[in-house]
Amino acid sequence: MSLLLKNVHVLDPNSPAHTKQADILIESGKITSLKGKSAKKVIDLKGKMVSCGWMDLNAQFSDPGNEHREDISSGSDSAQAGGFTDVCLTPDTNPPIQTKSDVNYLIKKSSDFLDIHPVAAISESLRGENLSEMLDLHDAGAVGFSDGDNPVWNTELLLKALQYTNDIGVPIIQNARDINISSKTHMHEGRVSTHLGLRGEPTLSEELTIQRDIEILKYSGGRLHFTKVTSAKGVDLIKKAKKAGLAITCDVGIHHLIFTEDSLVDFDTNLKSLPPFRTEADRKALIKGVKEGTIDAICSNHRPYDQECKQLEFDLADPGSISLQTFYPVLLKLSKEIPMETLIERIVNGPRKVLGWTEVKIDEGEEAKLTIFDPNTSWILNDQSNMSKSRNSPFWNQELTGKVIGTINRKSYNLRIK
Structure with a gap:
């Protein structure tokens, strides 16, 4: 027709x-x-x-395993209502996306309106100990590899993962957090965390991981993508690595472009985030990174949780918020600081370039x-x-x-x- x-x-x-x-x-x-x-x-x-169809590099649909929070159908409806034609789903489900049948399950769940692109696990059960069957997973349709919200802490495993994927040209996606520094933290470490009496995560957690992984990338080759960067120094490290010619990209969660540590003063658990919201100086550095192109893409970081996980004391609540359906209103807020043309580029061809895909156009x-x-x-x-x-x-x-x-x-x- x-x-x-x-x-x-x-x-x-x-x-x-x-x-x-x-x-x-x-x-x-x-x-x-x-x-x-x-x-x-x-x-x-x-x-x-x-515009051309929007693409999200980082969303959870909680399927399989936690379909009471979200399933492929409701997640797809949210994404489509939010303007997305393509969504990459993270592997941290239950069980994780780590077999060919897992990848096929998600691909077959694509609807007429939304193309689903599975990101498969780097390590078995996301534990950071043994590599998954990466080549088989790629052949089945995985567009990249990640351990989801779990950072790849095992340097030997990260090195091997980058080497194994060097020839197939897909990115290793890293959540840049040091698991020891970030353990049992609830927000950014700083003035506000001290005032609220909450244990905070310093930006050092992100910065050390980015520094370490850049050095591994220099040795191994391959393509490395940092997802949901949050700090000014983290952006600067990535900018310098790009100038040095390394195959490195990054994205930022959309809520990190509008919220800061000060947003948490009312203990709203819907604003508890992983990674945490940082300072206003960090937020401005993220804005600058998006404008300059150091930050290649803006992701939703869509994390659905039921009320039993959220209607708790702040330190007991799970971190994350739904964000697909409200994505465009947030873009409009951001257009006061970043040209809308740039914002659209970061959700259209920015994500596609991260994956090595051809640009789209009208x-x-x-x-x-x-x-x-x-x-x-x-x-x-x-x-x-x-x-x-x-x-x-x-x-x-x-x-x-x-x-x-x-x-x-x-x-x-x-x-x-x-």
Whole structure:
């Protein structure tokens, strides 16, 4: 079926229609014209914006093992409502994603609207002791390797993992935290943690791990990606490693671009995060890293938890929040500090470059992977609008500005137009 998107404002620096109003004609899952005249289905999108489909490098759907928090269906609905056409799922499920059948399970759960890309375990059971069957997992469809929220503490294992994946060109994804320094911590170590009486994690935990892993990368070769960086010094270390020619990339969690340690003064457990929110100086360094391109991508760090895990004293609550569905309103907040064009790049081609994929663009002959959004619509995240099984959002019951209208994923589309 042919589909015509009329009067839509294009936001794609790689497109000849960038910053212009276009009539995008889609036929058989491909863009065939930017000046379309007619189609079987015509949708007027005047006042709405379109970019290439958004991609998330780091989300948990809790499936298999904790489907009461989230499952593939509810996670996919949240992602699609948040504007994503592609999501990489972390391997820290129960059991972990560490066999070919595990990878196949996730891939087969991809819907018409959302492509799921499994990130498989680096080590068996995520323990950091024995390597998983990495080549078999890659052949099955794993797009990268990670131990999820567990940092790879075993330097020999990290070295071997980088060497084994050198020829296949996929990244080793590291959560840069020293497990000993970070053990039993609940927030950033500093002025606020002292005031609140909570044990804090210093930025040293991240900085030491990044320094160590860069040296290993120099020796081993391969591709190394740091996920959810948080500190000014961490960003600077990565920037210098990039200038030295190392195959290194990084991303930042979207909430780390707007929240700081000061956000925790009310002990809101929905703001307890892994890794923790840092200082305002660190947040500004992350903003600068995104603007300059040192930070390649912005991820959701979507972590669903049931109320039994969150309605507790702060030091007993699990860290993490849902963030897929509220992603665009946060982008709009950030657009006061970072150009929206840059933000879109960090969720469109930034993630794809991390994985070594070809760039996407809005042009004739290109695959139709599109996200349509409205910067002027306001809405409230509550039990009626929430697509996730979990409610652990720092924006719960708040009015938000900016809403995703829908996505187009090749031949499938879901546009919520009044």
